[in-house]
Amino acid sequence: MKQLIVSAALLLSALQVGAAEKKVFRISTEQTDLILQVGDNGRLYQTYLGKKLLNEIDIQNLSWDIHAGTDASVSQRGWEVYSGSGNEEYFEPAIAVTHNDGNNSTYLYYVSSSTEAVDGGTKTTINLRDDQYPVEVALHYVAYPKENVIKTWSEIKHQEKRPVTLTTYASTMLYFNSSSYYLTEFSSDWAKEAQMSSQQLQFGKKVIDTKLGSRAAMHTHPFFEVGMGQPVAENQGEVLMGTLGWTGNFRFTFEVDNVGNLRVIPAINPYASYYELKKDEVFKTPEFIFTLSYEGTSQGSRNLHNWARNYSLKDGKGSRLTLLNNWENTGFDFDQEKLAELMKEAKHLGVDMFLLDDGWFANKYPRKDDKAGLGDWEVTHSKLPGGVPALVDAAKEAGVKFGIWIEPEMVNPKSELFEKHPDWAIHDENRDRYYYRNQLVLDLSNPEVQDYVYGVVEKLMKENPDIAFFKWDCNSPITNIYSPYLKEKQGNLYIDHVRGVYNVMKRVKENYPNVPMMLCSGGGARCDYEALKYFTEFWCSDNTDPVERAYIQWGFSQFFPAKAMCAHVTSWNKNTSVKFRTDMASMCKLGFDIGLKDMSADELTYCQTAVANWKRLQPAVMDGDQYRLVSPYTSNHMAVNYVTKDLSKAVLFAYDIYPRFQEKLMAVKLQGLDPHKMYKVEEINLMPGVASTLEANGKVFSGDYLMKVGLNVFGYATTQSHVIELSAM
Structure with missing residues (x-):
């Protein structure tokens, strides 16, 4: 008293x-x-x-x-x-x-x-x-x-x-006083991430939330846009763009009160999370990052991109590795020799690294499919007798770096780990178990489990210090919700679990700061700026169909710079050309997941050239300013251009998705150029023996002309693309 x-x-x-x-x-x-x-x-x-x-x-x-x-x-x-x-x-x-x-x-x-x-x-x-x-x-x-x-x-x-x-x-709580409010939200599911939809906010509350615990952004992403006085637009109007740095359950509340004011409340979702806070314990809420743009979402995105590269994204100012992944090529069916051949293909393609995906571990319950083995991070001896060291050596011999896939937060019930430590998994012994993708989530609220998960990375790195990259996956939401560790404090589970995930990620970054890492979650279900403090990039979607990727990449680009967004060339949608698939992936962080033997000689030559061009143009695409020019949501086409910070180089990506018969084609007006500079226009990423059909190819225009008159780059053919390099004279 x-x-x-x-x-x-x-x-x-x-x-x-x-x-x-x-x-x-x-x-x-x-x-x-x-x-x-x-x-x-x-x-x-x-x-x-x-x-x-x-x-x-x-x-x-x-x-x-x-x-x-x-x-x-x-x-x-x-x-x-x-x-x-x-x-x-x-x-x-x-x-x-x-x-x-x-x-x-x-x-x-x-x-x-x-x-x-x-x-x-x-x-x-x-x-x-x-x-x-x-x-x-x-x-x-x-x-x-x-x-x-x-x-x-x-x-x-x-x-x-x-x-x-x-x-x-x-x-936090933010308040706005405007005549009207229009919300753009980003819904999601597997292979359908970052889908944009809009609505007017009226009196009362609109709530966007998730209750999945892990793989928490599977159905909706932790970011939004609110237009003040008019619907959200690309290049005009006042817009709030906000995102929450939280990998777990989140909740955005938008409440319009009785006199027409709007309050915006970003938070951890308190669903099943009445948190017991001890004396002198500090409860830190997630960081809410926002920008107010007065020139539409295009400027707001550039604000966030620059901020992320400078202050939030791991190695935000560094370069990114191109790669060849084996998953689409082999699935679980591979051995040491097959992987060594793929490493040679990676070198021949011209990429920097070979990435080994799922299926390389477990012995008592070998990882032949997704039903067993998770948790047993010992290499499968029958499949890879030389272990990871032999793979690292094979990559060195081929002349590329070696990266590896892990999913250390998860466990299959059919595993040695679960047999030894069933209490390490989140599950309720009093009820029938429900398995999502045949697995359970390890209880990261438990410090002992945190040590184990961190140890997965530490063991691999100590035995193989030349591992150059990790792809860190998370395929399951939390099911059978009960923590054997927390016991009577179950209201703390969802929050302490996520904090445990961050504790592990932080330890990995502190001890292996120079190892790039890809954040993956059954596709793009992890994409928050707290996790990205510890990861150089994230996997946008398992859907690599280039048509679908137009929408996915457009959506994610609202909040994330291109260097944080992984895009791979695969065999999804073989009705499209290898060129169209590669050009779509090239507007993000480029990778491949396709067999070179499936390509013609011309296709392979084209890909080799596209890789070399992408590496050369990293200062524009990875570190430059992005301008979204033509939206696939409002057109049968899409166009995006990037400009280096000194305005000396720009790259325009233009895509004909599904043009209508003899529709009116509009010139694409570029943005962000120096109006007083002269720029030479050159189409790149051309198939061998195919000349550019662009009238502007090889000509010189002022930046003023290119931004006011533009270039005729769209056509009538389905799924065609152009990549155009602009160089200041």
Whole structure:
């Protein structure tokens, strides 16, 4: 009781100081201001979020005398930044806590704040505290001025005698006041990732969430776009683009209130996750990363791409390895000799690396299919008698690097690991088991299991230090939901499991920082910026049909730079040419999963040339600015161009998908060029013996002409493509 009285006195003093100073926080980029203010009641409010204000006096004019009161006073004068449950705010809260005495209300008051310089920007921390209970919340904001990106998260802790229960725990709350709001969301399923659809947000709540635990983004992805006053558009209009750095269950709540204001609440999904928080334990919410673009999603995407390469993506400024994967070629049916031949094919193709996929491990229950062996990470001796060292040596002899597939978070019930440690798997012994893809998820809330999973990578690297790449897969959501390790604290499972996954990934990066890694999850069901701190790239989809990839790659490119998005040339949709398949994959991080013996001599020569061109043009495609020009959602064609940062080189990818008979064809107007520079236009990635049919090929145009008049690059033939290099003279 004495401690509470002292805390209350300190809090009261802090409130009086805050009210007297009219504390204002300006969280700014070069384009955007987020302005928060402490009201006379000592609580924190958002007073502005929008285009950057140019005059300091205007910041002061925003500093109303905010006070608690009626709905009208809250909606007209500001919105509480991290509203608690049980107070006079009648809409969705950011935090809900059940205290030791059973009380469910939370009122948070300003206590202190600080700012500090961080890599690329400024971090602002604002500390809040309940006036009746020793519950504290720290709100963190990092503003990246040049990229026009803000990253925000919260940290919750308490000093109550016994654990409290958290039932809601948002990363932040953002408010908007516009005439209307239009949401673009990204639905998904296996082989159908990042499908875009839009709707107007009306009064009430729209919720996007997932409850899968692992492979959590299988049905919907953790990012969204909201158009203010008009539907989301590519090159005009104000749009919020936000994404949550969380590999587990997430929830986005969009609530339009009774007077037409919108609150956006990104959070971990509290589904089956009433979290028991111990005294002095810090509950850190996921980072929410957002940009406000005033020139449509194209500029917003470039903001996020630049931010990711500079500050979030592992080795974001480094180059990427081209590769040949064996999966489409062999499936589970391979041996040492067959793989060695494929490594020679990789060298002949001109790629940097050979990647061995699933099927190389387990002995008591050999990995002949997906029904057995997961968890037993010993090489299958009958299939690969020389083990991984022999494969690494064969790759060296062939002149390529060697990479390998793992799925260390999963286990088949038919495995030695499950026989020895059934308690390491998430499953409920009281119920019949349901298996997704014949496997269970290992319980990463258990530190012992974390050590085991990390040990899979460590053992491979210690025995084979020349392994140059890992493809890390995750094929199953969590089923049979029960943690033998957590026992009575089952509400912590979904959250502590994901934190355990990150703990392992972090250890791998710390100990093997220079090893590139691909994030994969039955296709593109893992694609968040927290996991991408530890991975150089992610696998967009198992669907490599180039027509479907047009939509998948268009969707993912809204939030991720091309160098983070893996695209492979395979035999999917053989009705399309090898050229069309390769040109579609070349607009992302290029790889192959196809047998060279299945190609004609001309096709092979073409692929070798395309690989060489892609490597040469990495500064544009991987590190340049992307401009989405023609959408497959609104056209029978697609076009995207990339421009190097110095504007000296550009690459245009143009695709005829399914043109209609004699439809009107429009010139493609490029973007991002220097209007005063002259650019030579040259079509590349041509089949041997085939000349370019483009009238502009070999000619020189100003950047101004190319952006205002454009190039005639579309045609009437189905699934045709052009790759055009533009070089400043």
